[in-house]
Amino acid sequence: MCSELTKLPTKTAPRRIELRKIRINVANLSRVLAGWKVLLTTCLFLVGVIGYADYQTGYDRPLLLFYLLPISLAAWFGSFLGGLGIAVVSIAVSMLSDVAAGSPAPGFWNSGMAFVSYALFAGVLSKLRTLVGELDRRVEERTAALQREVAERQRLDREIAQVADRERRRLGQDLHDRLGQHLTGTALAAQVLKDKLATKSGQTRHKIGAGGKRGREARAVRRGRHRSYP
Numbered sequence: 001m002c003s004e005l006t007k008l009p010t011k012t013a014p015r016r017i018e019l020r021k022i023r024i025n026v027a028n029l030s031r032v033l034a035g036w037k038v039l040l041t042t043c044l045f046l047v048g049v050i051g052y053a054d055y056q057t058g059y060d061r062p063l064l065l066f067y068l069l070p071i072s073l074a075a076w077f078g079s080f081l082g083g084l085g086i087a088v089v090s091i092a093v094s095m096l097s098d099v100a101a102g103s104p105a106p107g108f109w110n111s112g113m114a115f116v117s118y119a120l121f122a123g124v125l126s127k128l129r130t131l132v133g134e135l136d137r138r139v140e141e142r143t144a145a146l147q148r149e150v151a152e153r154q155r156l157d158r159e160i161a162q163v164a165d166r167e168r169r170r171l172g173q174d175l176h177d178r179l180g181q182h183l184t185g186t187a188l189a190a191q192v193l194k195d196k197l198a199t200k201s202g203q204t205r206h207k208i209g210a211g212g213k214r215g216r217e218a219r220a221v222r223r224g225r226h227r228s229y230p
Contacts, residue, residue, distance in 0.1 A: 002135060033144050039077055043070040043086045051093035059103035064094060066112045075122040083122030091115050 032080050047070050054063040067090035075083025098107065 001164060036078065036082075039074065039082070043074045046070040046073070047086065047090050047093050050090075051097045054094060055097040055101050057101075059098035059101040062094065062098065062110070064110075067094065067114075067118070071118050071122055072125055075125040080122055080126035083126065084119055086114060087118035090118065169173065 047067065050063055050066045050069070053066070057063060069087050071083050071090060074086040091114060094114070095107070095111055
C-alpha cells in the first residue's frame with residue numbers, strides 16, 4: 001500500500017507536465033487564430049470598401065490596382081496562401097462590381113491577368129518577408145553571439161585582474177617575509193658582532209690595565225733600587 005502511494009506522484013507529475021504543455025499550445029494557437037481573424041477581417045473589409053468604390057466608379061474605370069493593398073497585408077502579415085485567397089476574393093468582388101455597374105460581359109481575360117499579377121505580387125511579398133525574417137534571425141544570432149563573446153571577454157578580464165591581484169599580493173607578501181627575515185638576520189648578526197666587540201674590548205681593557213699595573217710595579221721597583229744604591 002505504501003509503495004502504491006509513493007508511486008502516485010511519479011505517475012501524476014508527467015501528466016501534469018503534458019497538460020501544461022497542451023494548455024500552452026492551445027493558448028498559442030488561440031493567439032494565432034485571433035491574429036488571423038483580425039487580419040482576415042481587415043483584409044475582407046478593405047476588399048469590400050474597394051469593391052464598393054469600384055462599383056461607384058463604373059466598369060469602364062476598374063480599380064484593380066487598389067486591391068493590392070489587402071493582398072499585400074495578407075501576404076506580408078499572413079502567408080502566401082492567405083494573400084492568394086484574398087486575391088481570389090478581390091477578383092470575384094471586382095467582377096461582381098463590374099456586373100453590378102452594368103458591364104455587358106464579365107472581363108474574364110482581364111480578371112485572369114489581374115489574378116496572375118496578384119499571385120506574383122503575393123509570392124514576391126511572401127518571399128521578401130521570408131528573407132527579412134531570415135535576416136532578422138541571423139542578426140539576432142550574431143548579436144547574441146557577440147554578446148556572449150563580450151561577456152566571455154569581460155569574464156576573462158575579471159579573471160586576469162583577479163589572478164594579477166593575487167600574484168601581486170603573493171609577491172608583496174613574499175617580499176615582506178624575505179625582507180623581514182633578512183632584516184631580522186642582519187639585526188641578530190649585528191647584535192652578535194656587538195657582543196663580540198664588547199667582549200673583545202673588555203678583554204683588551206683588562207690586558208691594558210694589567211700591563212699598566214705591571215709597568216707601575218716595575219717603575220716602583222726601579223725607584224726602590226735607585227734609592228737603595230746612592
